[in-house]
Amino acid sequence: MPVEQKQFLAGVNGKDHRAWEKLYDYFYAPLCCYAGRITGDESEVEDIVQGVLVKLWRSSMTFSDIKVITSYLYRSVYHASLNYIRDKQRARRLHEDWMKERVEEHAVEWAVEEEAVSRFYVLLEQLPEQQKEILLCCMKGDKVREIAEKLGISENSVKTQKKRAYQFLRERMGKTWTVVAVLLGVPGVC
Amino acid sequence: MCWNEIYDRSVEAVDAAMEKMLEGGEVAGRESGDGLPARLQDSAYMQACLEKRARYDGRRAFRALRRRRRWLRMLGGTAVAACVAVGVWLGVMRQPATVDWTVAREECTPELGIKALLVTADGERVALGREERQLGEAGGVRMTADSSGLSYVRQEAGRTATVAMNTLIVPRGGIYMLALSDGTQVWLNAESRLEYPVAFGGGERRVTLSGEAYFEVASDTARPFVVTAGAGEVRVLGTEFNVKNYPAEAMATTLVNGRVSFSSQGAEARVLVPGEQLVYDEEEQSVSVRQVNVRYFTAWRENVLSFQGEALEDIVRVLARWYDLDFIFEDRALREETFSGNLDRYVDVSTFFRLFETGSAVRFVQQGRTVFVRRKR
Numbered sequence: 001m002p003v004e005q006k007q008f009l010a011g012v013n014g015k016d017h018r019a020w021e022k023l024y025d026y027f028y029a030p031l032c033c034y035a036g037r038i039t040g041d042e043s044e045v046e047d048i049v050q051g052v053l054v055k056l057w058r059s060s061m062t063f064s065d066i067k068v069i070t071s072y073l074y075r076s077v078y079h080a081s082l083n084y085i086r087d088k089q090r091a092r093r094l095h096e097d098w099m100k101e102r103v104e105e106h107a108v109e110w111a112v113e114e115e116a117v118s119r120f121y122v123l124l125e126q127l128p129e130q131q132k133e134i135l136l137c138c139m140k141g142d143k144v145r146e147i148a149e150k151l152g153i154s155e156n157s158v159k160t161q162k163k164r165a166y167q168f169l170r171e172r173m174g175k176t177w178t179v180v181a182v183l184l185g186v187p188g189v190c
Numbered sequence: 191m192c193w194n195e196i197y198d199r200s201v202e203a204v205d206a207a208m209e210k211m212l213e214g215g216e217v218a219g220r221e222s223g224d225g226l227p228a229r230l231q232d233s234a235y236m237q238a239c240l241e242k243r244a245r246y247d248g249r250r251a252f253r254a255l256r257r258r259r260r261w262l263r264m265l266g267g268t269a270v271a272a273c274v275a276v277g278v279w280l281g282v283m284r285q286p287a288t289v290d291w292t293v294a295r296e297e298c299t300p301e302l303g304i305k306a307l308l309v310t311a312d313g314e315r316v317a318l319g320r321e322e323r324q325l326g327e328a329g330g331v332r333m334t335a336d337s338s339g340l341s342y343v344r345q346e347a348g349r350t351a352t353v354a355m356n357t358l359i360v361p362r363g364g365i366y367m368l369a370l371s372d373g374t375q376v377w378l379n380a381e382s383r384l385e386y387p388v389a390f391g392g393g394e395r396r397v398t399l400s401g402e403a404y405f406e407v408a409s410d411t412a413r414p415f416v417v418t419a420g421a422g423e424v425r426v427l428g429t430e431f432n433v434k435n436y437p438a439e440a441m442a443t444t445l446v447n448g449r450v451s452f453s454s455q456g457a458e459a460r461v462l463v464p465g466e467q468l469v470y471d472e473e474e475q476s477v478s479v480r481q482v483n484v485r486y487f488t489a490w491r492e493n494v495l496s497f498q499g500e501a502l503e504d505i506v507r508v509l510a511r512w513y514d515l516d517f518i519f520e521d522r523a524l525r526e527e528t529f530s531g532n533l534d535r536y537v538d539v540s541t542f543f544r545l546f547e548t549g550s551a552v553r554f555v556q557q558g559r560t561v562f563v564r565r566k567r
Contacts, residue, residue, distance in 0.1 A: 017548065021252050028248030033239070042245075050251055057255060067197035075193040108192055113226055115200035117239045120207060120230045139211070139233035169208045 005066055012069065013062040020057070023069075026122075028053075030114040031077050037110050038081040038103050048084055052076040074111035123172060131165035134158055207231050256549045302512070302536060306366040306378065308340070311354040311388070318366070329354055331371050331389050339367025342388060354388045360401070362514035365490075370397075373408035374415065377491045380511040381436070394425075402434040404491050407448075419443075422454035422470050431462075432488050439507070440471045444487040452477070495533045502527045502552065506563070513539040514559065521565040524552055 011019020028049060035045040052073065063069045082103070124132055130151065137147045144162075148155045206227035229235045308316045318340060326333055332343045340358070360366045360378045368376045371389045378384055382401020390413065398418040407415045407426050417424045419435035429448025435441040443452055445462040452468050453459040457477045462468055467482040489496035495512065497505050503525035506517040512535060519525055527550065533542060543554040547566075555562040 015545075015548075017256070020255070021249070024248040024252040024255075026248075028251050029243035029246040032246040033242050036242075046246060046251065049246075050254065053251070054255060067194070070197045071193040071195075074196055108196065111193070111196045112199045112203065113229075115196050116203040116207075116226055116230060117236065119200055119204045121236070121240065123204065123208075135211075136233050136236075139231055139236070166212050170212055172208075 009063055009066065009069075015057060024053070026118060027073055030118050031073060034074060034110055034114045035077050035081045035084075038078060038107070039085055044084065045081075048080045049077055052080050070115060074115070078107050078111070123169065126172075127165055127168055131161050131168070134161050135165045138162060203227050203230065302363045304339070304366060305361065305364040306340075307359040307361065309357040309359065311356060329389055339369065341369035342371040343369075344371050344389065353391050355385055356388055357383060357385045359383045362511050365493075370395075370408075372410060372413075372415075375406040377404040379403065379490050399433055399435055401436055402432070402490070404430070404432045404488055406430045421472050422452060422457075424450050424452050426450040432484075434487075436507075440469050442470070442487075443468045444482060444484055446484045446488060489532065490535070493535045495535045497529055497531055497533075499528050499530050501525060502529065502563070505529060506561075509539065509542070515539065515556070515561050516559060517561045517563055519563045521563070524563055524565060527552060 008019055008022065010016070012023055031049045031052070032042075032045045035048045036042045039045065039048070055076070056072075061072075063072070085103075124135065127135065130153075133151060134147055137150065142150070144155050144158050148158045151158070203226040207230035210227060211231055304318075304320065306318045308318055310316070318335070322335065327345065330345050332345050334341050334343060358366065358368055358378060360380060360382045362381050364380050366378045368378065368384070370376065370386055372395055374395070376384060376397075379402035382399070382403060384397055384399050384401075384403060386397040393413065395410070395413050395415045396418065397416070400419075403417075405415075405417065405426075407429050415426045417426075417433055419433050419441050422441055424431070424433060424443050426448065429450055430446040431448070431450055432444040432446070433441070434443075443450065443462065444467040445464050447464055449461060449463065451459050451461045452470065454470060454472075454475075454477070457470070457475060460468060460477060460479060462479065465481055465484060466479055467484075467487065468477060468479045470477050483498075486496045486498045495508060497508075503519070509515060510517055529546060529550075533545075540556070543556070543561075547553055551566050553564045553566045555564060
């Protein structure tokens, strides 16, 4: 396990201020989006997520692996969201069955998706500004010429920067790459 | 559902997305397979996700958490199992116990936990520790002690003519359980003292309390149970309630079950119903009754130090009694800082200090048994 990950885990377990700030940076917004998918209602997702985090903060629970934190958080938000739906829908029972079926089917998929978006975004965030810009344009399907015009640089620079960006991504591929190292090095995800 | 897969599967999806990008296939394969890697490459999708996320401010939420951090909670099952027994001498002569706290402190074991000093009617002092021992018998009442504390059990039916008084003193850092001869259960908190007869006579059952105790009174309509606490008294039939009566603090009675009435020289008798707390201020001769969550006021029995929006000044009094410390406020304004939380009473006091210090203006500096309460720079 990388040193940064160990430090991060120890910090989370020990309720360390800095580690928890990172935890919030990385997980808070995605978990809110996730709760929104489940409840289909964004009005109280922040309360749901904060409730889960506060519970963890107050508990003496410890984690041995970042993977466990990830699944713990998504699972807890899932259950808290279901509770929220249950409480809300006493008034509108009809929706319940439909909701439950749909939600259960997708609960893990959605969590994987949110986590992948976070991970991917963190990765892109590590690129220098211009390379990131170029990469995003490429993702949109912009041509090299269009990108060059937009950024006011030569087509050659676009090509070089794109190559560098790809090189950067290539180096970070593979399962040994952990997001935690990034977590501790990059100030904010969102 | 496979919650454990979230991490690994998201790593796979990101890797797959990157692979596709590096192959130069920004568009290729968008509809194939899992679909997630393709979506990740879709800048419009990413943009939408990130815009949505931008609505949620993690930093702000974390600051809110830190403001709430005063809601400390430390769980952990540090249950204390050991209890106590010692030979006890029961005399007939009644003699007021003149043991002061210092003596009780010296005679009891220094560790936190179950400990008390029993002062018998003839002035004999017996330190009750963790060891299990056999106890004596007197006046038709057998003294036993096991993991549930000290108990007085009547051996014969009928009433005892002589009423020998015993005093149980729980020093700082101590907690103790007691079963009286009528079956009433008493939990005594740190720095408390209860005076009671070995066997109750025919009239009312009267005990005298200084400090804090929780009573589960055995029902006996013929003999009301009366707790004398300073200038006031709590009169009950059969019930569960908590009485807190420390010197220099207002006396408080919290009723869990049943019915009690409180009376004092200066005030009219008041009847409490469960969930009510009566506070009696002897100096001002004022009585007030309010609704409370009884759990907070009886949590000490379950080895939890529970504070609900209490001023630091009051909190440190509780800590002083339990951890046997003296607190000195270097900044008077800090006395008013309020904190809430439930804390396992068997954690080291330094853990407690660290938790309270984080996110607040308070700093604790311990030197020997004295703790200075400072304002952080």
